[in-house]
Amino acid sequence: MASSALALTGLVAIATPAKAADCTGTIAIMAPLTGGVAFIGKEQSGFAQVAIADVNAKNGSKIDFKEYDTQLDAAQAATQAPNVVANKGVIGVVGPAGSQEVLAVGGLFGANDIAVVSPSATRTNLTAGTYPSFFRPIPNDGLQGPGNARYMVQKLKAKEVAVIEEKTAYGTGLAKEFLAEMKKLGVKATNFAVNEKNADYAAVVTRISKTADFVFVTFQDAAKSQQVAQELIKQKKKAVVFGSDGSDQPTFKTPGTYVSGFAPDVSGLQVAASAVAAYKAKTGATSITTFGPPAYVAAQVIAEAAVRACAAGKIGDRATVLAEIKKTKIKKTILGGSLEFTATGDVKGGRFYIFQTQMDGSRKSIG
C-alpha cells in the first residue's frame, strides 16, 4: 500500500506541470572562446546568453548556461564533450561552431539524447541521419556550394574559376559541392587543395590562371581570404575572391570581393533590434557579424523546448527536450524568417545571402 502511494505520488509529480520558477536546466555553449577565432565564440556565447535571458524573462523559468571552450578544434571539442554529458543538468548544446567539431562529438551527444543545435556548422552530411540529435537554424553547404556557383555563373557571368579548398571537414565538403555544381553548369573550375596550417598563399596564387574570373575560397579564417585577395592584386591577376561563410569576418575587406553568409545582416531588422541592443549592452561590442544571431536562435530553440518539457512535467529531461525541439515552430526569429526543422534537423526553406565588400570595407547585401 505504502509503495503504491509512493508510486502514485511519483506519477503525480511527473504528470503535474511544473511551476515556471521550478523550470530549470543548463544549456551548454560549446564555442571557440579562445584561439584564433575567439571572436566567433564570444559573439555566439553572448547572443546565446541574451536568448536564454529573454526566454527566462518571458516564461519565468530559471534556465542557465555553461560555456565549454572548443577553440574550433575537433580534438578539443571531443575532450569537452564527455564533460558536457557528465553534467546532469545539461539539457542541450548550443554549438559546436565548426562542422569538424560536430563530426567529433555528434555521436556521443546523440547516444545520450542531448540535443545539439549548431549556429554555424554547415557541412551537408551532418544532417544525413548519422546524428539524430543534431539541428541547425541555418542552411547547409548543399545550398551554399551550389548556390554560390550558380550566383557566380548566372549573375556575375563567370567563365572560369579557381577554388582554394582548405583541407578541413568544412572546406573540403563545401568545395566538393561547389565543384559538382560548376561541372553541371559547364564552367571550368580548377581546384587547389591547401593544408590548414599553410601560411603563405603567394605560390598558390601564382598557379591561378590569369584568365580566371573568380577564386572561391573555403577558409575558416578570413585573414587568409584577405591575403589571397591582396596577393591576386600584387600578381596582377584579374580574379576576384568569393569567400564562403567562413570568410564572413571583418578582416576580409578587400573592396569588390564577395562573401556568402548563412544569415542576413540583422542590423536593420526590427525583429532583431532588441536582441542586438541587449548583446551590445552586455558585451560592450560596437558591431556584430553574422555568427552571433543564429546562436540566439539556437539557444531560443533549446530554452523554449525546455520550457515546454517543464510544462509537461519533465523538468530537465533530455529526451523530452530533444522531442520538443523536433516540434519547434517559431513564426519569426531574429533572422527575419520562420523556423521549423526537417526530419533530419535542417532548417526548412533555408537560404544563403550574398554580400559584396564596398570601398569603405562595409558589406552590401546583393543576393
Place this chain on the structure above:
Amino acid sequence: MDYLGQQLINGLTLGGVYALIALGYTLVYGVLQILNFAHGDVYMIGAFLGFFAMTWLGGPLAPTVPIALMLLVMFLIAMMGTGLLGIVIERFAYRPLRNSTRIAPLISALGISILLQNGALLIFSPSIRTYDTSSYIPSTLGFSIGEITIDSVRLGVLVLSAVLMILLTKWVNGTQVGRAMRAIAYDKDAAVMMGIDVDRVIRWTFFVGAALAGAAGVMNGLLMRGVSSGMGLIPGLKGFTAAVIGGIGSVPGAMLGGLLLGVIESLAQGYLSTNFADTITFILLITFMLFRPNGILGRPMMVKV
C-alpha cells in the same frame, strides 16, 4: 619561365623569413649546443610587438608619422623587445641548467614555449590581428620583369633579410663579441681560459638571435599573414629545419638552408601539390637527418675522448 621566376621570388621571400628564424637556432646551438625550441614563440612575440608599435603610431588607417618611420619603429621595437626577451629566457630558463644533462634545457625550452604561447593568449587576447599592410602600402606598388611581379612589400622583405644577414656576418666576423662567440663555439673551456666573459657573450648571442626572430615576425605580419598566439609553431619548426639543412651551428648554413627551404616549398606548391608542401619540407628534414646530419655547410663535431 615567368612562372618559374615568380615562384622563385615567392620562395626567396619566404626563405628570407625562414633564414632569419634559422639564424637564431644556429647561433644558440653554436655557442651552447642546445636547441632553443622557444624560438618560434619569440618570433610570435616579435610579430605582436610590431603590431602594437603600429597601433601606437596611429594604426594602419591613420598613421601619425610617415610610413617609413612607422615601419622603422615597428622593426626597432620588435627587435629590441624580442632581443631583451631572449636575454631573459637565457637567464632564467637556460643558465641555471647549463651544467645539467642535455635533456634538461630541451624540456625547459618546451616549457618556455608553452609559457609564451599561453602568456600571449592571456595578455594579447585570442583574436587574430592583421597588419593590414595594403592600407598604407598599396598592393599595386612594385615593379614587373616580363610577367614576373615583385610588389614593394616582398621586395622590402627580401632586401631587409639580405641586409640583416650581411650585418650579422660582419658582426660575427668583425667584432670582438663575434670573435668571442666563435671562440666559445670552437672550444668553450679554452675561451674561458683566455679570459673571455662567457656569460656576456651568451647574452649577446641570445639577444641577436631573438632580435632576428623579432624582425622575421614583423616581416610575416607585413606579408599579410595573421598574427596570433599560435603562429610560432610551424615557422619555428621550419626555421629549425632550415638550420639543420644548412648545418646547425653554421651561420652561412642557416642562411642557405632558409633560402633553400623557402624555394623548395614554393616550387613544391607550384609544380607538385599545393597541399603537401609541409610534408615535403619535413621529409627533407628527415632525409638530411638520416643521410647528412651535419647539413650542407656544417662540419662533423669533434668529440674529446
